[in-house]
Structures are given as structure tokens and as C-alpha cells.
Amino acid sequence: MVFAGQGDARRSMSLLWRSAGGGAARPGPKPGLTVDAIVRAAVAVADEHGMAALSMRAVGERLGRTAMALYTYVPNKAELVDLMYDDVLGELPGGYPSDAGWRPALASWAADVRAFYLRHPWVLQVSQARPVLGPHEFAMLETLVRILRGTGLDAAELRGVVGAVTQFVRGAAGAVADVRRAARETGVSDEEWWFTRSPLLEEFAGGLDERYPMAAWIGEADPPAADDRTPYLERDAERTFAVGLRVLLDGIAASVARSVG
Amino acid sequence: MVFAGQGDARRSMSLLWRSAGGGAARPGPKPGLTVDAIVRAAVAVADEHGMAALSMRAVGERLGRTAMALYTYVPNKAELVDLMYDDVLGELPGGYPSDAGWRPALASWAADVRAFYLRHPWVLQVSQARPVLGPHEFAMLETLVRILRGTGLDAAELRGVVGAVTQFVRGAAGAVADVRRAARETGVSDEEWWFTRSPLLEEFAGGLDERYPMAAWIGEADPPAADDRTPYLERDAERTFAVGLRVLLDGIAASVARSVG
DNA sequence: ATAGATTAGTTTATGGCGTAAGGAGTGGCA
DNA sequence: TGCCACTCCTTACGCCATAAACTAATCTAT
Numbered sequence: 001m002v003f004a005g006q007g008d009a010r011r012s013m014s015l016l017w018r019s020a021g022g023g024a025a026r027p028g029p030k031p032g033l034t035v036d037a038i039v040r041a042a043v044a045v046a047d048e049h050g051m052a053a054l055s056m057r058a059v060g061e062r063l064g065r066t067a068m069a070l071y072t073y074v075p076n077k078a079e080l081v082d083l084m085y086d087d088v089l090g091e092l093p094g095g096y097p098s099d100a101g102w103r104p105a106l107a108s109w110a111a112d113v114r115a116f117y118l119r120h121p122w123v124l125q126v127s128q129a130r131p132v133l134g135p136h137e138f139a140m141l142e143t144l145v146r147i148l149r150g151t152g153l154d155a156a157e158l159r160g161v162v163g164a165v166t167q168f169v170r171g172a173a174g175a176v177a178d179v180r181r182a183a184r185e186t187g188v189s190d191e192e193w194w195f196t197r198s199p200l201l202e203e204f205a206g207g208l209d210e211r212y213p214m215a216a217w218i219g220e221a222d223p224p225a226a227d228d229r230t231p232y233l234e235r236d237a238e239r240t241f242a243v244g245l246r247v248l249l250d251g252i253a254a255s256v257a258r259s260v261g
Numbered sequence: 262m263v264f265a266g267q268g269d270a271r272r273s274m275s276l277l278w279r280s281a282g283g284g285a286a287r288p289g290p291k292p293g294l295t296v297d298a299i300v301r302a303a304v305a306v307a308d309e310h311g312m313a314a315l316s317m318r319a320v321g322e323r324l325g326r327t328a329m330a331l332y333t334y335v336p337n338k339a340e341l342v343d344l345m346y347d348d349v350l351g352e353l354p355g356g357y358p359s360d361a362g363w364r365p366a367l368a369s370w371a372a373d374v375r376a377f378y379l380r381h382p383w384v385l386q387v388s389q390a391r392p393v394l395g396p397h398e399f400a401m402l403e404t405l406v407r408i409l410r411g412t413g414l415d416a417a418e419l420r421g422v423v424g425a426v427t428q429f430v431r432g433a434a435g436a437v438a439d440v441r442r443a444a445r446e447t448g449v450s451d452e453e454w455w456f457t458r459s460p461l462l463e464e465f466a467g468g469l470d471e472r473y474p475m476a477a478w479i480g481e482a483d484p485p486a487a488d489d490r491t492p493y494l495e496r497d498a499e500r501t502f503a504v505g506l507r508v509l510l511d512g513i514a515a516s517v518a519r520s521v522g
Numbered sequence: 523a524t525a526g527a528t529t530a531g532t533t534t535a536t537g538g539c540g541t542a543a544g545g546a547g548t549g550g551c552a
Numbered sequence: 553t554g555c556c557a558c559t560c561c562t563t564a565c566g567c568c569a570t571a572a573a574c575t576a577a578t579c580t581a582t
Binding site: 009010013014016017019127128129130133135138139141142145146149155157158159160161162163164167168170171172175178179181182190193196197200201203204205208211212213214215217218220233236237239240242243244246247248249250251252253254255 | 270271274275277278280388389390391394396399400402403406407410416418419420421422423424425428429431432433436439440442443451454457458461462464465466469472473474475476478479481494497498500501503504505507508509510511512513514515516
């Protein structure tokens, strides 16, 4: 998890909203880089090699500079991560048709956001503790609230729903992202991993099925279809998203029904 | 996020399930430490100062040893974290009465698990990508499934529900934990933080209310009660838990109704 | 034209991290 | 007694973010 530096809040805001300010000719050598170029390079590093591989060195190298060169443009790494975060949120689409009601709109919003998170899994490692307050973060909230307005719920209730939905999508995408990350960072596939663990579990923790009958029962449920090549831990995460989304939508519908009736 | 070392899976299992093996008298100096002592010390460090402060040096210091001394007992840091994880999961209670049905049982399970996560927030930073396969992790699953059996849903469906519930509680607790962590690690309270941001936001991103009317509308909703001293970001997280849990339970109830009818 | 100020980018250094390697001392057993 | 497995230490390596000091470029004012 990465936190924003609270060093100079003014500089931070100015960077996020990119208040031009670079008009006047200034002394000194011409800048060879731009904030945007740095942010793009950093996003590329994170997309390709994961958040763990995002170092100032790595970003600098990709731009043919040293790590320290970046500090001319960006106050520190935490701030860079915030910029990456808001920048990449700009990819999210905005207008969801409300003709068919909030339910299908919310479902496709969730699918889009999930896909987005899986495209940029490192985003899930940016702390949500304090909002970044960038333009695209606001836009994302705007889109979601616009959809949920269709439920007719009052603002206080809706605020809880917004949190629940946001959190659900993050969590579900995070589960998948974690599984993939583990596979990449350890170099061991889920199958290999389980293949070595399974017999050891029997050896050291024999009689599991008797000790944990419920866990055993549910563990054996629902074997994959013969043509399903999805790694099994990832399939679990997919299932959680599908079932969870349905449950969530049903639950919101129940709230709506209650508030009307 | 921290991953388990997949170095020696056998050793890892043997540690998790603590297969005694230490009976025979062995040559060499008497061990001054035990795995349990190390795990307890590590948990104490993480509880007090957070996962970020959990270093082999810090744990060693707490035990009056160097960092390297730990490597006699524990193969590496990732393995130690797994041991901490399963150890501390042992705190979770087991039997939830099913007299009143699954709903109240699930609600109090969620509350207990949430409280547990807030007692040991670092647990939320242990990757869920691959299960640790320790005794208490199994026990936790066992407890949850036992409660959910009361819904009468079939195993495949229940697996999705288990995932959704687990993820929800993790996510909701994580949000609160993140907020607290940010306050501690930056040394800036939510109030101070917002006090400096708020005017800057107006300065650099003027006209927010016109640009993001929905976000503005929901942002103004539901001011705190006069006697409420909870930091406001944390209050948002509390609300998300309350609303989210209700929505989740309603959603599960809808699934149950569908499967019966 | 030149001096001074300002800036971009470098090198170097500090103090953290996990952990590999090797050495010192301990104590049970042949 | 000597061996050797064992615990624990010191040292060292290569990472990390970033502070500080420096070089070199390029503007403005003289």
C-alpha cells in the first residue's frame, strides 16, 4: 500500500490538476522530460512488472535518466503514484444509459471497472484511505452516483451503497489480481503449487475431512467443466464476482423496495 | 502485500502444523528461542507499529537477538508472516448458535471478524492469493460454512456466497484500517488533512459542484451528529459496513428465496 | 559581451531492508 | 578427547528512497 506524501499539499494539487503555469520562458537548461512522460513511463513499468517493481530507478531508466532526475518534476514517489492513479482512472467510461433502470447500468459499470482493475492491477495497491482528489477520481464517483440515483434512495443511504459497491468491485478484482500476481512473482502456477501442497497437507494434517467437514464439503463442490482451462483459484475469484454481484444487486433492490413500501 | 516463500513446502507445512519432532536431545547449544516466541514477538511488533515496521531486525531486537538469529527457526520473512497469520486467526471464536437461523449468526460472525481485523490490521495485508493452509485458516472457513449451511443453498452457490461474505468483511475492515494507518503513518489527522486540502481544491479545481453535481450532492449528505467524534473518513467506512452488511444479508436471503421457490 | 541567477540532471552518500556467507562458541555422543 | 551438529554473531551484497553537493546549460540584466 502506498500513501501520498502530505509534504506540500499545494504542489500536489497543482500537479493533479495540471495548472499550466509553464508559459513564461525560464532560465536554465531546457527540461528534457515532462510530468506526463514520467507518469506514462511509471504506469508502463507498473503495468508490465507490477507495483513491487515500480522504483524510481526503474522509471528513470525507462526514460534514459537516473532516478534522481525525476525529483525535478515530481516531489517523491508517493506523489508519483497518486498521479499515476488519477491519470489511469481517466480510462474509465462515463455515460451509462439509464433507459433500462439502474440494475443493468450498475452491472455493466461493475464489469467495466473490474476489467479496468485487471488491466492495471497495481491500482488496487494504492491506498484508498484518503482520496487523491484528482479530476478522474471525481469523475468515477460522479458516474457511479449518477447510476445509483436511479434507485431513488436518499443521499445518506446511497452513500453506504456507493461504499459497498465500490468496495465489492475492488475486492473481487483484487482477489483475481492477487492470484495472478502470486503466480508471476513466485514463478509457480496454481496447479504446480497445489500439486506440491496437497500431499503435504495430508501428511502433516491428516484427517482434515473429519476435522473440518464443512470446509471439506464445500471444497469438493462444483468441479470445473472439462474444457475450462482457468486456473482454479482464479475460477473461485470469478465465481465470487458473479455471485457477489447478483447478491449485491438483489440487496440494493431490497433496500429500494423497503424505501418505497 | 506479502507472499509465502515457496522454497521448501515441506518445512513450511511442518511449521504451520507444528509437528513436534523436537523430542530427541540434540548436540549444540540449547536453543534460546522457539518458533512460538518469535511468532508472538512478530505479532506484537505488527500490532504495535504496523506491517511496514515488521522487519527481521525489529523482531530480533524485541527478543534481544540479531535479525539473523531468527533464520535458525524460520526460513524467511514470508514464512514468518504466514505463521503469524495462522497463529492470530486462532483468536476467532468458533460456535455460533443456529437457533435463530443463519441471519443473526452471520451478522455476529461478520462483526467478530471485523473486530478481529481491526485488532490486527496487518492481517489484511497478508495476501489471500494462495491459502496458508494452516489449522486456524481451516477453522475459520469451517465456522463460516457451518453458519451458511443454514441457508440450504447448494454447495456451488454457497461457494460464491462464502467468497462474497469473506471479501466484504475484509474490504470493510480494510477501509477502516487504511484510514487509521494513514493517520498514524503520516502523523496527520483526517481533520487536519481535509483542512489543508479543502481550500486548495477550490483554488485549483474551482467549480467542482458544477462539474460533478452528483458527487457534490452525495458528498453533502448526512452530516454527523453533534456528539459524534468519529473522524469523518472513518465514519464513512463504518456506514459502508452497516449498509453493506444489510445489503449482503438481503441479497443472500433473495438467493435463498429463489432456490426454495 | 559578459556576469549572475536559475534550472536540469548527475554523482555521491545515508540509512533502511532481506538474507547469503562464514566464523565463534556450545554441548551431546563416539 | 575430539568430533560435529547446532545457535548465534559479524560482515557483506544489492536493493530501496532520497538528501546534498556539484556540473553544465540557458535565461536576464548589465
